[in-house]
Amino acid sequence: MSTTQIHSLIEKSNEFYTRRSIPQAIEVAQKILTLSGEVKDIEGMIQANLLLGQYHNTSAKYQGDKTIHGKALTYLQTAQELKESSANNGQTMDILLALGDTYQYQEDYSEAEKYYAQALAYSKEKKDLRGQILTLCGECQMLIQQNNFDKASVLAEKCLQQIKGLEEQDEVLLAEVYLQLTQICLRKQDYVSLLEYCEPLLEISRKKQDLEKELHALNNLAIYYGVLADYKKAMQYFLEALDKSKSINYRNITAQCLINIGTIYAHFFNYEEALARYQTVLNDYGDVIETSNRAIVINNVGNIYFGIDNYPEAKASFAEALDLAKKIQYKEMIALAMAQLGRTNTAMNQTEEALVMANEAQKIISDMGDVNGRQINLLNLGNINFQKKDFEKAIILTSQGIAAAKRMKDEANEIRGYQSLARIYKELKDFEKALDYQLVYSKSQEKFAKEQLNRQVMDLEIKYAIQEKQKEIEQLTKENQYQGLLLEQKDQIVKQNAQLLQANEELRQFAYVASHDLKEPLRMIGSYTQLIFRKHKDVFDEDSTSYYAFVSEGVHRMNNLLDALLRYATIGKTDEEFEEVRLNDAIELAVINLRVRIEETQAIVHIPQLPVVRSIKSLLIQLFQNLISNALKFKKPETQSIVHISTEEREDEIIVAVKDNGIGIAPEYQKRIFVIFQRLHSRAKFEGTGIGLSICLKIVQRLRGRIWIESEVDKGATFFVALPKMPVDTNTN
Numbered sequence: 001m002s003t004t005q006i007h008s009l010i011e012k013s014n015e016f017y018t019r020r021s022i023p024q025a026i027e028v029a030q031k032i033l034t035l036s037g038e039v040k041d042i043e044g045m046i047q048a049n050l051l052l053g054q055y056h057n058t059s060a061k062y063q064g065d066k067t068i069h070g071k072a073l074t075y076l077q078t079a080q081e082l083k084e085s086s087a088n089n090g091q092t093m094d095i096l097l098a099l100g101d102t103y104q105y106q107e108d109y110s111e112a113e114k115y116y117a118q119a120l121a122y123s124k125e126k127k128d129l130r131g132q133i134l135t136l137c138g139e140c141q142m143l144i145q146q147n148n149f150d151k152a153s154v155l156a157e158k159c160l161q162q163i164k165g166l167e168e169q170d171e172v173l174l175a176e177v178y179l180q181l182t183q184i185c186l187r188k189q190d191y192v193s194l195l196e197y198c199e200p201l202l203e204i205s206r207k208k209q210d211l212e213k214e215l216h217a218l219n220n221l222a223i224y225y226g227v228l229a230d231y232k233k234a235m236q237y238f239l240e241a242l243d244k245s246k247s248i249n250y251r252n253i254t255a256q257c258l259i260n261i262g263t264i265y266a267h268f269f270n271y272e273e274a275l276a277r278y279q280t281v282l283n284d285y286g287d288v289i290e291t292s293n294r295a296i297v298i299n300n301v302g303n304i305y306f307g308i309d310n311y312p313e314a315k316a317s318f319a320e321a322l323d324l325a326k327k328i329q330y331k332e333m334i335a336l337a338m339a340q341l342g343r344t345n346t347a348m349n350q351t352e353e354a355l356v357m358a359n360e361a362q363k364i365i366s367d368m369g370d371v372n373g374r375q376i377n378l379l380n381l382g383n384i385n386f387q388k389k390d391f392e393k394a395i396i397l398t399s400q401g402i403a404a405a406k407r408m409k410d411e412a413n414e415i416r417g418y419q420s421l422a423r424i425y426k427e428l429k430d431f432e433k434a435l436d437y438q439l440v441y442s443k444s445q446e447k448f449a450k451e452q453l454n455r456q457v458m459d460l461e462i463k464y465a466i467q468e469k470q471k472e473i474e475q476l477t478k479e480n481q482y483q484g485l486l487l488e489q490k491d492q493i494v495k496q497n498a499q500l501l502q503a504n505e506e507l508r509q510f511a512y513v514a515s516h517d518l519k520e521p522l523r524m525i526g527s528y529t530q531l532i533f534r535k536h537k538d539v540f541d542e543d544s545t546s547y548y549a550f551v552s553e554g555v556h557r558m559n560n561l562l563d564a565l566l567r568y569a570t571i572g573k574t575d576e577e578f579e580e581v582r583l584n585d586a587i588e589l590a591v592i593n594l595r596v597r598i599e600e601t602q603a604i605v606h607i608p609q610l611p612v613v614r615s616i617k618s619l620l621i622q623l624f625q626n627l628i629s630n631a632l633k634f635k636k637p638e639t640q641s642i643v644h645i646s647t648e649e650r651e652d653e654i655i656v657a658v659k660d661n662g663i664g665i666a667p668e669y670q671k672r673i674f675v676i677f678q679r680l681h682s683r684a685k686f687e688g689t690g691i692g693l694s695i696c697l698k699i700v701q702r703l704r705g706r707i708w709i710e711s712e713v714d715k716g717a718t719f720f721v722a723l724p725k726m727p728v729d730t731n732t733n
Contacts, residue, residue, distance in 0.1 A: 020248035049079035064288025175204040192671040255285035295324040336373035342380040375404035583610035590625035603641035631660035659718040665711040
């Protein structure tokens with residue numbers, strides 16, 4: 001067996017590993033080890049042991065079996081011993097990193113730190129930036145495992161700046177750093193930054209065909225959209241992540257996806273599908289999920305049984321969740337499970353048992369703040385005191401339970417609280433208050449029922465989409481099999497890229513079509529509503545007139561929203577080319593378009609002499625019209641709006657500042673304002689659709705620029721727009 005043949009096998013093994021076909025990769029690496037040992041090829045033996053160590057670490061991670069890390073460590077230590085007897089230092093860095101990773105997986109952090117320190121010193125000595133960044137990423141991962149997120153964040157940001165400082169960025173390293181940053185954001189619940197890092201991670205991982213990083217990006221994006229309650233997008237990403245995790249047998253991620261998909265189904269009140277996912281996790285993946293997650297899943301199962309009035313099964317599930325939580329001293333779950341048991345005991349008329357459980361839960365909850373379960377337990381105690389005829393205490397506890405439910409956005413228990421207060425005041429014969437709370441309960445219940453219906457409709461839409469997607473996959477599979485007999489792999493890639501471009505274009509056109517086509521039926525609703533009012537207004541009572549006003553206002557608001565969505569969808573579809581544009585011309589036209597609004601508010605807009613930029617004039621007018629309009633909208637009461645336009649010239653761009661003296665924006669909300677449909681104020685306080693600044697962001701991206709904000713509450717806001725500068729004409733005489 002020649003050295004060339006061994007190298008060929010190494011390449012084959014790496015190919016299997018790239019596709020995450022771990023068993024095949026291990027099989028080939030084992031063959032390399034045997035053959036290189038037979039011909040005394042030390043370098044081949046080092047490489048084989050290194051590969052086997054790395055592959056077994058990955059296998060352990062995917063299988064959730066930490067014992068496999070011990071086998072990986074044996075191979076890596078052998079590789080290190082062989083390296084010490086070899087004159088070639090080719091694999092030194094990779095061995096040190098792999099040893100650090102292995103000890104980290106085994107949670108032996110002192111040993112891991114020792115090898116990472118050696119790797120960092122070696123990479124600095126060799127001026128190996130790749131090695132330095134990979135080492136820092138390993139240390140970052142270790143800090144994340146130890147919940148030291150701030151220090152991990154500093155390391156990851158340092159790596160990111162180093163990579164971005166290079167003339168030619170290494171996308172593989174960039175993806176590794178983005179992976180660390182997404183994990184940090186997820187643990188810190190910084191969902192705005194999570195999206196910022198997840199999207200490029202997904203793009204790079206798909207480009208580089210790094211299935212594992214793509215899987216993490218999909219899963220984290222699904223979580224992001226789940227937090228936003230955009231369950232359609234969340235489900236789309238979870239299902240894709242589920243398929244990919246199963247394809248490489250990454251059992252831990254598969255279990256996470258199933259749990260989250262089950263939770264979305266529970267939000268849709270599709271208890272059958274939710275229960276099926278949870279049971280699959282408990283039966284097939286119980287060995288890879290942590291005890292804390294197992295307790296959460298079992299608690300969720302209990303919630304489902306409670307929701308379908310199967311109280312004995314609910315009680316058994318909550319009791320099991322409580323036992324697991326006690327074993328690991330998971331206080332939040334102990335409190336929640338006790339509160340759930342108290343609620344279930346109450347539903348089963350086991351009042352004494354419910355009281356014992358509620359009192360025990362309250363002891364734990366009292367010094368923990370607003371943890372999930374507090375609202376349930378307060379309502380339980382209120383109900384128990386009602387049954388004991390201590391109405392004053394029942395009112396206090398129930399009111400506290402409602403307040404806690406509001407803070408935690410737990411609508412179901414908030415509604416439950418209103419119903420309890422109505423019942424208490426009725427028993428006290430305070431019929432006025434009883435009626436008030438009954439009305440609040442009825443309205444809240446009606447709103448909740450509508451939301452439940454909407455979610456059930458969404459569930460049907462997702463089911464239909466999944467069914468259609470499955471048909472499409474089956475059809476594409478048949479087509480691909482047929483094409484595989486006729487085409488080389490390159491032709492297949494070209495075809496898939498064309499399909500992707502078409503899908504992207506269809507997605508881009510969706511918002512346009514939806515907003516454009518919906519306007520016609522909306523116009524009809526508005527017109528016929530006005531006809532009805534004109535024809536019958538003489539017989540309308542006060543309620544009917546109010547209902548007409550609600551409909552008219554809703555049509556007007558929906559029309560404005562569709563107009564804004566249409567503008568958002570059509571940005572970038574202009575055929576205009578980049579040209580020389582005087583900023584004064586664009587901004588003065590924007591001010592003319594806003595003349596009526598400016599005169600009504602008696603606002604002042606200061607426009608100095610501004611430079612020329614390379615841009616698209618129509619988009620610039622729309623951009624500054626939106627920014628100035630935004631400044632006029634969010635003015636301070638009883639204060640004249642003053643808007644200052646200014647510029648700063650840099651080497652290759654012009655920074656335009658639009659500064660106002662309005663109400664300002666708190667720092668924690670400043671990243672949200674450019675997200676479509678995000679509103680920081682109620683519609684009653686400030687009109688608008690929540691699309692204006694999203695349009696600004698999209699315009700700036702089309703103009704190859706940047707946009708950001710600096711602001712403090714009550715101190716106004718300044719929007720900065722960076723635009724490409726006109727190039728210097730070197731041919732001028």
